Amino acid sequence: MIDPGRALPRWGWPVSGADVSKNLAGSIETARKRATTSKLRAVDYLRVSTEEQVKGYGIAYTGKRTKKHMGNKGWEHVGTYADEGFSGSLEAHERPDLNRLMQDARHIPRPFDVVCVPEERAIGRAGRAFWPWVWELEDLGVFVAIVKGDYDNTTAEGRSRMRKAADRAEDERETIRERTQGGIQEKAEEGGYVGGKVPFGYRVIDKGVKGESRLVIDDCADCHPSCVTRHEADFLCAGRKYFVELRDWNEVATRCNADGYRKRNGELWGYHSARQQILSDIILEARQVFRGSRYVQRDADGNPVYGESVIIKLDPIFTPEEIKELRKANEKPPRKPSTSRIYTLSGQILSPCGKRYIGGGKGRREKQYRCQGRTAEYAGAPTCDCVYLRAEPVEEEAWKKVKRLLGNFDQLKAMADDWIGVRAGSRINFAERIAELDKQISTQTKAVNVTISMTAKQVALENEDISEEEVEKRVSEVVAPLQQELAKLQKDRADIASWQEESDAAGERITQLINLVEMANRRLLNMPLEKQRELMVLLEAEVTIIGDPPQGRKGQPCALAAWFSERDLEVPVMTDEGWSRVAPLVDWKSRNLAPRTVLAGILYKVRTDTPWKNIPSLFGSPATLQTYWTRWRKSGFWEQVMEALAHERSTPLPAPQLPQIKLRCLIEPEALLESECRSSESAAPDSPAAHRRRPRRSPPGRSPIPRCWRS
Template identity: 50%
Template sequence: MGKTLTSSIDVAAGATTLRAVDYLRVSTEDQAKGYGVAYTSKKTARYMERKGWEHVGTYTDEGVSGSLEAHQRGDLKRLMEDAHRDPRPFDMVVVNEGRAIGRTGRAFWRWVWDLEELGIFVAVVKDDYDNSTASGRSKMRKDADYAEEERENIRSRTQGGIQEKAEDGGFPGGQARYGYRIANKGKKGEQKLVIDECDGGEYCTRALPCEPLHEAVVLRRARVFAVKFRGNWRKVALSLNAEGLLNRSGKPWSHANIRSRLMNEDLLKGRFVFRSTKNAELGPDGRPVWGESIVMELDPMFTPEEVAELRRATSKPARSAAGPGRVYSLSSRIISPCGKHYVGATRADATTRHYRCTGKAEAYPGAPTCSCSQIDAGGVETWAWTEVCKLLGDAERLRTMAEQWMGTTVGGTFSEAG
């Protein structure tokens, strides 16, 4: 870092005893192994007592990944804020192991360096060192390298296992696509996606439903409505909501939501794509880092004839591009009376342009909307441009606005606009 660091004994200038806080971070994986905060706090407490340091505080992040930086960890962020107080509230931060500092170089070093700049150092119980000495900094560099290497090894083994499961046809994990559910949940190596349809027969009632959520019923009913209404998705959503066929969250369907669920290509083709190339993390060679994309065949929700009928009914002619002059310079910049904002939304076949309040968009068909009027685009844009020109020629007004915005007096003067 280009600076000479004093020894830990000299940090608390004029103080007889170093003041220390402990930072306790345990990840979800550590908790699963039984290494919780109580386990690490005993280690740090004994260490501070052995060193003769005064324990003045504890900061704890439970179930938090070591790949997160300081500002992304709740209590570590608080620790850093406290460290900047004047007078300095502590001299040492004690952690049980180097990996508690961070699992990546960026997450590890940034807050350690920030503390060094403040004259605060980090001590590690395991291997008994701190970064106030050359030998301690050397050990810390090795700990940082080991923590990152260990993280990559764990990630590689985990991702490799998930890839192998998918290659064997098992469900690799995560949330099932709408319309399907995970069968044999909790049985290692036997989990798979099956259509989410009723399996309770006469024993399935509204009061005592069976395990499935009956999402297949919703999708099949939605397909019937989509064909009937020729792709009018608002009518499709209205019909589903009227029959009490709600979405997975138990809320009414919006036309965009049901359309995205029903017209999903993987759903229509009866497949599940693991590690789609669209979202895969690629290496320098352009290949997926954690494994190739895998397509798993599923029991189809619809027959080929039903899919073809749905595609015909919902196909729309391509819309022509908007003609010249369809530019809305104030879109999202005008606050409406209802608290929303205005956007350009004039129909393609209209001869004039307008701004429309976003509060008029239904959260779902039938939901309440605002009564804000449309605004003539040409008129409001002309007015706004006139006001801007006036403002640029009014140095005093610009000064007043700047002072109000910055909350302080602006020095210097503004030159007159030419």
């Protein structure tokens, strides 16, 4: 955090492209001139990982070292930036305070001249986390000083030491990862417990004993005879038996709760949780797949990076006959084609109770969403009282926002620019870095070749009887350090070239955005509800209701309002002249209620969308009004009255309550365009797309296109 007494100035504007293109020599010269006239202003950047925090090495400990170093150098300390509990493999924009440091460094005039860090690992273990950050500071005329080793990048020697230190840090990280992952892979292949969540129904024995820990069934097999523990495997066996007998998962949960069985966290069993555990693939197949989930890090071909998937066989809890019996009991008749309404936002509307709204079912005339919290998680569990939501207003408002967003190129481009500017390092001049490394590689290659030639001659002159094998051995020993340096330079160049390709891909992303906007303007205008639902799922949309929600009706929709809506009629206003046309049609009298009052009450109800029970008493009993309306509609008298009032002044039906919503979407242009392409191809019955499965989406963090959350 910045010292409040020395708050950094925030005037000025971001650095322009001309500033970025300044070479390193110019930046160093500028800072040196400043150093001759006044003290260098320094800030320290402190980072400790979660593991370091556990060992007691906190921010305060590392801060003492940096402040002492700045004092020894005669620098003026003007602020501190700190990220606690963040990994060194994260890039600058993924660490809050480091991201803020870079924003402050781009201000003109710059508020500091040096960034001091306790050691190289504070900057980052991964090369792509280390170098783009250092380079951008260099281009801005800001140095980086390393306390451990007492060096900085103001000289060629210091920059060389920094590069070697970064290489060592990344090599260390890769070595640790390979050793750790290799040991886990070997243990999995031997059928041992590799850590992580223990499958329900099993427990770990010999935990902590090297090479001995494994999974066994959690039952009474190893307990004393008087054991009263409700083991997990006991629940699975009891639940299977109950379901085969009752064919009702709710009843299974109720009976197991009554028997004293509980979930691993101590909570009661519910319909979904009981079914999920008893029908789990791990239980039915008695096996666990190591590195088989979709979250495993994979290479470009889709193979796990740190080893192949391994099937770990477990002791079966059910016999083959019991599994067959359970599967048969769980069989369901073929599903009939669904005739229910389409809810485009089912499961994507956040509820006040923390659950989500889903479609209210087909038993109602009006589309409504109901909260999942209204369904008890287990027998006797409390339920929420979240209101029902009218579906159409929420869906229409969300769809308007989606069309407005996907059809607005400027807005999408601004989102992409934000992503590209941070992720691809657009402020860094990669061409300069590559050219500089090419010169170093060329010089180093010449040095290697000359050294090989000179060493071979010298060895041969010193000893004429030496063998060729001995000459090669002596030459290799002398040249090895030079070749290692050459290999590191070549590796650095390859890394920078790949980062440059990522940055150059910005043009392709802009093209994708243009195509996305064209698709949106062409396809979203009259898209059917089925396709709207598919698009909302693809966007991973999240809807939050702001203010009062548009509540759905608890009973049936208003038939009176529907009568006017179906005929596209407005509600007439009762006047003396209008009543003079209606009065001759009335052939009944009442001592308690005048016909005109009844008609005025019915029109008041539909004009104000007031429930029958809330109609003011001056119009008479609500039940009486509703009875007359039903009788008049069935007899045809109501239509005659409306024809008589057709030329009277009228008002439109009350407009539905427009909700205020917040919509959050994940914009992936490539995925959206692929979906559009598949939809277009599948329109033809014989098209290849009709028989092609949807390709797997790229794992998080490896997508070649920007994944932009937009609210």
